[in-house]
Amino acid sequence: MRVLLTGSTGWLGRHLAPMLSRAGHAVTGLDVAPGQYTQEIGTIADRAFVDDVVSRRGIEAIIHGGGLHKPDIARFPRQAFIDVNMRGTLNLLEAAVAAGHDRLIFTSTTSLMISKAIRAEEGDQAVWLDEEHSALAPRNIYGVTKLAAENLCREVHQETGLACLVLRTSRFFPEDDDTLTDPQPENLKANEFLNRRLTVEDAARAHIAALDKAPALGFGIYLVSAPPPFKREDCVALKQDAAGVIMRYFPDAADLYARRGWTLPTSISRVYDSSAFERDLGFRFQTDFNAILSALRSGEELPFAHDAGYPSPSVEGANLIWPGQA
DSSP: OEEEEETTTSHHHHHHHHHHHHTTOEEEEEESSOOTTOOEESOTTOHHHHHHHHHHTTOOEEEEOOSOOGGGGGTSOHHHHIIIIIIHHHHHHHHHHHTTOSEEEEEEEGGGGOOHHHHTTOSSSOEEEOTTOOOOOOSSHHHHHHHHHHHHHHHHHHHHOOEEEEEEEOBOOOSOOSSOOSSOHHHHHHHHTTTTBOOHHHHHHHHHHHHHHHHHHOEEEEEESOOOSOOGGGHHHHHHHHHHHHHHHOTTHHHHHHHHTOOOOSOOOEEEOOHHHHHHHTOOOSOOHHHHHHHHHHTOOOSSOOOTTOOOHHHHTHHHHSTTOO
């Protein structure tokens, strides 16, 4: 298929584009900043630009991985998030319908599921988060606009039949965490594979699986995160003594961590359950926490990327997103 990939200069896009090509698709990359896999530079908030690209490139399906993200809150006003994440998504949906497409894949985020209470780690047990978690109260404009865009996908599917799969991805970005400095970044990322992270390679593979399965599924919202090793009944213990729970599942984890000067988490306040995505799409994640421990045992390179200096395309493309923005 001739696939339009938005966000092609970004971290996901630069991994997804070559995977799509190897899978036999002809990929057109679109972003606000130039990149190796980007052929069209512009903003999805411009409907005429979107329509022109879809028509001129003969696009047959869209993977919408672009948009403003949480770190962009410090760079852009709320209106920019509305223009890009909401209006831009609507432009792509309507362009897909007008062109007669049968599928669109939308990259969303688990962040929209995190209320202020969950963020503050209130309560005496970990929160088990799956697609049935419905008390959605996004805590910032990023989550608000992503949730609105999900609902646009749902509404357009209901009205037109366009197959739309929404992938709520957990963390897969390479830079340092934006709020925590202890433990060290690689230790933090390794810990997050227990409950809230996946590799960018698995994220890209998940999008290809969604592209293949979308027409058969019609519409669906799925969490996409490395499968946790825990069970729901672990939630109380995870909040009170996460290290103890981890040691029950992985008896050598503390020793492996100690050799590297790392620490296991003492408390885990939320767990993302991606089992529905695995079940419905027949998908298997290649990297989980056990893979991290396997690398520590063997001394092999860690199976995830870390790059504290990774530049977001929104920085270089700021004037396209919000003219005059520094």
